Amino acid sequence: MALSSEHLDAYMVTWKLEREFGGMTTVCTQRAGLFAQRYGRAFVVTFNRAPDQPQIVDELVGKGKLSPDVQVLNLYLDLAQRGLAPQEPVAVKKFDPAITDLVLGETVAYPGAPERPFSQHFxxxxxxxxGQTRFLRKDGSTFLIDTKGFDPQGKKRRCLEVLDTEGAVIARFNTAPALYRYWLSSLADHENSLVVIDSKYTAALLDKWKTTKVPKLYAFHSIHVAKGEPLETGQLSKPHAPIIQARQQWDGFVFLTAAQRDAYVRRFGDAERCFVIPNPLKSGTLPGPPPQRRSTHLIAAGSLTANKNVAASIKVVAELVRRGHHPVLHVVGQGAQRGKLEALCQELGVADQVLFHGYSDRLPEFFAGCTAQLFTSANEGQALVLLEAQQQGCIPVSYDINFGPADSIRDGVNGFLVEPGDLQAMADRVEQLITDGQLAAKMSEHCRQFARxxxxxxxxxxxxxxxxxxxxLKAHSTREDMPDFSARITSLEFLKDDGLALGVSVREPLPRQAEIELVILDRDTKAQLQSIASSARQDGLLVFSLSAQMLQAAAGEGSPSDVYLRCQLGGSVELKRLGVKNSRTLPYFTSHNNLSFKPQTGQQKK
Structure with missing residues (x-):
């Protein structure tokens, strides 16, 4: 059902809301603020144990980081204050350990009231x-009992019981995600509701959440493959893997850029359920007069993690110093790599040129006072920090990575793009900006215009x-679930025409309507060299016949090619690398086309 233009309950779902947070939570809260501005209210939903959340919310509102019209709903505090709609009937208790001799351990109190326990762990x-944790209302009554232990067969179990104000159990769950889903349904699964799940961790817990009226949407904030992996065949990023593997249980995926969406669709299909919506950009109006912009001042803003790669920015500063310049790099952000980065500054002799500010609420002021922003991340979804810099006229000099920078930067107009890892090229571009005031002023104005x-x-x-x-799409869905199948090569026959017949065994039956083909990709470019339909298919066995001409075309030019099995079911696509059964010894052919054997040195991909 289409949303009403006059009323909407918008729920932005994440795991927790802290006093200091990074880009993903910033987008979540800013988006909630825009919905609140249009509809009078909006919600941020959290699931962590947070007795101090009301205090955190007050501080964030006071700092201007959260709209006062955004209501923050936390699972535990909502159960304590509002309760939960009773199950009908209450679920059967599958786990009942002996708990008569439990001893009280850690107690967590409500903030400012040490005499009022929020939780007690036994x-x-x-x-x-x-182990058992009891959660209490401020009046001392218990609203949730969370018990963990082992059943008679030695299997680890969990039981969560929600209690009303009279102490009666009104709902029971055998996993925490089951409680999360039930509670979230009571909040948001209604008409004129929008649910956007931002947190990767939370999304993995909500894959089995079944909604009846509201579509379940997940927002990708970063790339879906692990660092350095090819987009179409590479290993999925660890946090995104469970979400993508359960993609049939989602009503829609939202990407920040068209390039990011297209890369996902090329690999997994389901184009009609993949959307593009860029991040919102908060107003960059400074509270007072802007600081004086200094030509040699640069900035690297973001969390100090391996992915943000601030070390590369420091090396650019060292190169500029070597060339006789006197740059100052402001590093704004915090993270586990700060100690290593400070040590690198000492090693490169630029400790006086690099200033570490830690986390700061004054990021727009830093951007306004710096000529250029150095952006050296390994990968991104959409780098909102680039737009925030451009908003203040700070010119980004960025690695041209997947994805994001090229969507915000027109090279040579409102920033510079350089090849990832090319420190010399980045130093060249920064050198242009700090030595050519007219160029810097012109590009700075282009930055502001683009951000507006x-x-x-x-x-x-x-x-x-x-x-x-x-x-x-949800209301008229006819899509079928793609089975979780595996495939391996079981036979190889040499044909009379110098071709090959490849036998492939598929585990987990695939529907007859599934389209299955053998695809051969260039290992370096991932370009498709050949696509071959099966010549025979019976039960779990497929046969693919490759003529000599096909093999010649599949050889590629200059780099090896790799063989995959591609299965398409409705709009979904699955790509499986083909290999053979694990064995200690494997055959191979020498350069003289003779058959030999060698010990296996690593796991074979399946």
Whole structure:
């Protein structure tokens, strides 16, 4: 059902809301603020144990990081204050450990009220024994009992019981995600509702959440493959893997850029349920007069993690110093790599040129006072920090990575793009900006203009359009689930025409309507060299016949080619690398086309 234009409950779902947070949570809260501005209210939903959340919310509102019209709903505090709709009937208790001898351990109190426990944790004194946590309302009554232990067969179990104010059990769950899903349904699964799940961790817990009225949407904030992996065949990023593997249980995926969406669709299909909505950009108006911009001042902003690669920015500064310049790099952000980065500054002799500020609420002021932003991340979804810099006239000099920078930067107009890892090229571009005031001023103005045009985009309208499309697809869905199958080569026959017949065994039966073909990709470019339909198919066995001409075309030029099995079912696509059964010894052919054997040195891909 389409949303009403006059009323909407918008729920932005993440795991937790802290006093300090990074880009993903920033987008979540800013998007909630835009919905609140249009509809009078919006919600941020969290699931962590957070007795201090009301205090955190007050601080964030006071700092201008959260709209006062955004309500933050936390699972535990909502159960304590509002309760939960009772199950009908209450689920059967599958786990009932002996809990008569539990001893009180850690107690967590409500903030400012040490006499009022929020949670009490009990144990039986054994390292891997029974544990139980009781959560209490401010009046001292228990609203949730969370018990962990082992059943008579030695299997680890969990039981979560929600209690009403009279102490009666009104709902029971055998896993925490089951409680999360039930609670979230009571909040958000209604007409004129929008649910956007931002957190990767939370999304993995909600894959089995079945909604009846509201489509379930996940927002990709970063690339879906692991660092350095090819987009179409590479290993999925660890946090995104469970989400993508359960993609049939989602009503829509939302990507930040068209390039990111296209890369996903090429690999997994389901194009009609994949959407593009860029991040919102908060107003960059400074509270007072802008600081004086200094030509040699640079900035690297973001968390100090391996992915953000601030070390490369420091090396660029060292190169500029070697060339006789006197740059100052402001590093704004915090993270586990700070110690290593400070040590690198000492090693390169630029400790006086690099200033570490830690986390700061004054990032726009830093951008306004610096000529250039150095952006050396390994990968991104959409780097909102680039737009925030451009908003203040700070010129980004960025690695041209997947994805994001090229969507915000027109090379040589409102920033510079250089090849990833090319420190010399980055130093060249920064050198241009700090030595050519006219060029810097011209590009700075182009940055501001681009940011103004971007901020004018009606992001909320795009979310409403996406929600309505996803809801319509959900209501008329006929898509089938792609089985979790595996495939391996079981036979290889040499044909008379110098071709090959390849036998492939598929585990987990595939529907007859599934389209299955053998595809051969160039290892370096991932370009498709050949696509071959099966010549025979019976039960779980497929045969693919490759003529000599096909083999010649599949050899590629200059680099090896790799063989995959591609299965398409409806709009979904699955690509499986083909190999053979693990064995200690494998055959191979020498350069003289003679058959030999050698010990296996690693795992074979399946």
């Amino acid at each position: 144990t039986d004194g054994q390292a891997a024994g029974t 045009e971007y901020a004018a985009n009606d992001v909320i309208a795009r979310w409403l359009e996406t929600r309505n499309k996803a809801a319509a």
